[in-house]
Amino acid sequence: MRQRLLDAAADEFAERGFNAARLTEVARRAGFTKGAVYSNFESKQDLFAELFAQRSLELAGRVLAEIAGLNPSAAVGKGGEAIASWMMREPGWSLLVLEFGVLAARDPQIAQAYLRERRHLRSRLVELIGERAREWGVEDTLDVRTTAISLMALISGLVLEHSVDPEEVDQTTMGAAVTALFAGAVAGTGRA
Secondary structure, three states: OOHHHHHHHHHHHHHHHHHHHHHHHHHHHHHHHHHHHHOOOOOOHHHHHHHHHHHHHHHHHHHHHHOOOOOOHHHHHHHHHHHHHHHHHHHHHHHHHHHHHHHHHOOOHHHHHHHHHEEEEHHHHHHHHHHHHHHOOOOOOOOOOHHHHHHHHHHHHHHHHHHHHOOOOOHHHHHHHHHHHHHHHHOOOOOO
């Protein structure tokens, strides 16, 4: 039931945005009543925050699977390409995350859910990047926390720039920006 609600919420949020999305519509799409939504999630904010975390971790998992076994130089390019490809395939979702972030900056109730999930995502990214750093033998020199924070901030900025100027900020440009971030982080370890 919970996953069906999350799947239905993904469609509803992507189509209508966070503010306009309605929990009654999420329930209808999932084949349940609104009560089913509230028996699984405290609020629309909590539902979205969990969905956000799930989708973000799925992306991180896909990227890490693509770079598994690659040396650092090959991995930075492949990772940048994978993230840019996702941003192009999921433009509505990316904008939705930005919308939620802006709302969180203005609404303490939304901020709680947003902050909880962003910190969870950041900690998971630190773990996942740390695993790659150990695999490459650079765990003592790669600042995984700063790399994770920088990656999250860069993705948010690229999504915004692409949404208003898709001709200039295209998939190639987005991939190059993410690759440059990774390349800089790896270069700082002396293993580039």
